[in-house]
Amino acid sequence: MFKKTHYFLLAVILLAAACTQQGKQAGKNDADSLHSLVQRYYDDKMKLFPLEATVNGEHELDGELQIDISENFRARLDSHLTRYQAALQGIDTSSLDANDLISYSMLSRELAIAKEGLRFPDHLMPIQQFWGLTLTLPQYGSGTGAQPFKNKADYEKFMKRMKSFAEWSDTAIANMKRGIATGYVLPKALVLKVIPQLADLSQKDTGNIFYAPLKTLPQELDSAAKKALSTEYAATIEQYVLSSYSKLHDFFKNEYLAKARTTSGYSSLPNGKEWYSYLIRYWTTTNLTPDEIFATGEKEVARIRMEMETVKANVGFKGDLPAFFEFIRTDKQFRIFSTPVQVLDSFRAIEQKIMPAVRQLYGHLPKTKFEVRQTEAFRAASASAEYMQGSADGTRPGIFYVPILDARTFNYTGMECLFLHEAIPGHHFQISIQQENDSLPKFRRFTWVGSYGEGYALYCESLGKDLGLYTNPYSYFGHLSDEIHRAIRLVVDVGMHYKGWTREQAIKYMMDNEPLSEAEAVAEIERYMAIPGQALSYKIGELKIRELRARYSQQKGSSFSIKDFHDELLKDGCVPLSVLEEKMARRFK
Template sequence: MRISKYKAGLIALAVLCAASCKRAGREETAEKLKAIASRYYEENMAFNPIQSTFNGEDKYNGELAIDISDEWRLRVDSFCVRFQQELAGIDTNVLSSNDRITYDMLTRELAITREGFTFHDNLMPVQQFTCLPLTLAQLGSGSAAQPFKSLKDYKNFIHRMQRFAVWTDTAIANMKRGMATGYLLPQALVVKTIPQMAALAQKDSSNIYFAPLKSIPDTITGTERAQLVLDYTATVNDYIIPSYAKLQQFLETEYLPKARATSGINGVPDGKAYYSYLIKYWTTTAKTPDEIFALGEQEVARIRGEMEQIKNSTGFQGDLPAFFEFVRNDKQFRIFRTPQAVLDSFKAIENKIMPGVKKMYGHLPKTKFEIRQTEAFRAASASAEYQPGSPDGSRPGVFYVPILDATKFSYVGMECLFLHEAIPGHHFQFSLQQENDSLPKFRRFAWIGSYGEGYALYCESLGKELGLYTNPYMYFGRLSDEIHRAIRLVVDVGLHTKGWTREQAIKYMLDNEPVSEQEVTAEIERYMAIPGQALSYKIGEIKIRDLRNKYTKELGNKFQLSSFHDELLKDGCVPLSVLDLKMERWSKSF
């Protein structure tokens, strides 16, 4: 049957209209999702003003949320429910691949936030590794994210310090509830936290909170300057110092005698379920504790085998534990005399690798980068770490190195440490994510441990390709860092589900890597303080390395490492399941 030109035209017009309507529908859905994501970020920052400051935004620089209070948790839970209801109206079938990442990540974030509120971590709000009293002190040092460039900046922090007194009272009330219900910190962590609070309760000018008064901008003059000094000093004396003193006294006299003797989170009433939640939170997988423990033992055995080969290549006479002892203590590995010499050595590593890094990555961050010594008030309990810069470039990304005694600082692990914490590890990952203004803000500032730490650990494996690890002891340092992350899978699960003691975990770590007992103790106590976080590194690294191997094989001569790395990083932190899907789409574009 012949179709008239008139009817054919109508059909073509109908097809065109249908396509246009479909496209309009997709665009409308995309804009709706964009608006939801934008509002979510803005409202979430109001609930989390400290995070807003670290994100380089100044809207809430004077605020301090009492985020351990029941009232705050209920309000945030209601906020999450509202956004879950809005997302339910999104037709996921018409979303682009990037919008689908946004949808999946926001859906997960809302659900996992709400699930977290069913547990009672707010009854254990203070510990030695990461908590508001330590974070606020960093901000108060004047060298972190809190700006001190104008009179308004100083007034903002004055108000934030005043709010800390409310947070302190809430924390103590919560810990008393924890004492009554079994939600208590291990004794070993309380012992380490007390001197930190005492140091920050010092009344003399050495207190870190007085530091911003030593660098008041020249633009603040005359009576304004004089009044600022009075107001700021009074706030530190009347709010900050008494709050830390109150925390110290409470922890020492009331809390420590009641603190639990157990080391793992399974020592609190719902600890087993909480640890399963934390595994899901930190690894973005459905792995069980037993699966992770077995994976850890397997990786430890594999890496020990490679360590044996390196030991033999050096001509060392003795077994691996003896080699550990040699690398731990021999003076040839302690070459530094001053903290500056340590920092200079890290700078030399940066200079050496940059030509190779520029070939491995098509897109390099614009954010500036600095290497600094960790502040004295937190150095004793700190690990080397990276703190992101601000998206506008006003604050550089900083690689912090704790140096308690430069003469005892070993050079053995420096190369892999720099690759992980600095370049091309956390500095590239954080900076490229924050600089990508095509991402919704909540994604620009998102952190997913299995991706972020997994990528940074993967970067350690790039050392030989970048001209590092030519010294067998430096490569042994790389293996030591890798086995360190594998050991974490064993000791973290051991502590939190298998009844391991702190001392048992310390022994396992000392038996399997060449680090000092002081370092090992700080590490194990870190895992006791933040259960599950240490699992993210190795699980994420294995996923990224598997993806690189898979596509190197599948794509053959089409595979370009710079293209792989750019794709890996361009969408920022994503759950591992989302990473799988996006890398699969990338591979099909060739």
């Protein structure tokens, strides 16, 4: 027999159960809403940036080319970001699981940092010597890059893109004229590097990379169809691409060069210090100040120099460290190649040597195939060694590009650490594992966070001894040279863009602290002049990863698993450093 108190208690129990169920449903609804939101965001972002879609293997937009330097585009982008910021505010994060919390945090940051970036007029300096559409379009059009050339429709899509490039280049010239009027112009040193690039790409010559797809026309076409396609394709190159590059070349040479600035850093631009502080936050995903980064760089340079002194003493070199740098730079014993093929084969041999040990450090290996290739001639003079991601579906391998201007001058001492960084287990592992993880929303599978991605790749250089490398003291010195190179960047990047250093000051500091030629130092310093803040991401990210590994190795002691650490480090893809710290703490607490 029930009393009234029983009815009351039953009512309380039923109400609590109902609330719990509602809470679970609300949590599920928030998660579903987030999943839907991030997918819509990715789809809309691909429509805004169709070149990025092509790289990601989304080929529905292969004929589109965004005029992303136009005022109309910037307004559309601002509206896109604002709309998604508002939608994200409607999601309750308290009920999200760990993976969804990462997605929420990453999307929130991406929207905020992109919207803030629209305050600064980067579209008024749309071309430089290191990267940008004038250099990436030829890669798309090479026939060996992300742009497919499998059938007639593929050729027609790239012809459409080439036609749009004419609009982009006209917009670029108009923007640069506005930049001249408002004080936003490139340094003269960079303009002098751009001019020959534009000249080469404007040549009506079958050696021009844009003509390369005509050598591999689709086999299913008969001879008449091939001839018709070839004629139309060549005419499109000449009418829209070569003429655009020629117009850009003439503008740079005859008008822009005379207006270029003599200063090196962003601090000389209107609102330049604020702009640079924003770029630090964008690239490092931290709130570090320029002065803090500069001080960290000086400390790291001093530490690594001490290690270099030890190597110098161990090999019995008589002389100071600058003399040892000169010895490493110039002695013939370090130049062992005569052909580009020998250089490439030597990199391939490193892969074969390290793979057994790699499997001891990593539990999860990527499926995406991997190749080593020589950098194309049209961009080799201004290029660094780099990794070009493969496709998520496995149809295009990841590619490690090596610029070889003269194999006889190629120094072997830095090859091992370079391979660890750009290839395996560096960028190839990190990007491929990220792309292959279909439990991640697409906006995370195909995103890039420099402080994480470059920080991880630099961290991989420190694994050389564990992988059976650096047994030659000069190769280990090559590793130290690459490490100090990234530490130097913290000093010279802030020096030029915040402290008023000249290009020449930065070149001297670099040459005083690492073994590279003046031409190499010039190329590096001019890279930092072109893309401020990007070079900071390597060392800042690496220091965070090493800090986390040391912390959990110490906490876990003998139960610490390096395989587990690396697998956790990579499984969620690129994340801001604050998110990385949070997720590693959840895993290893």
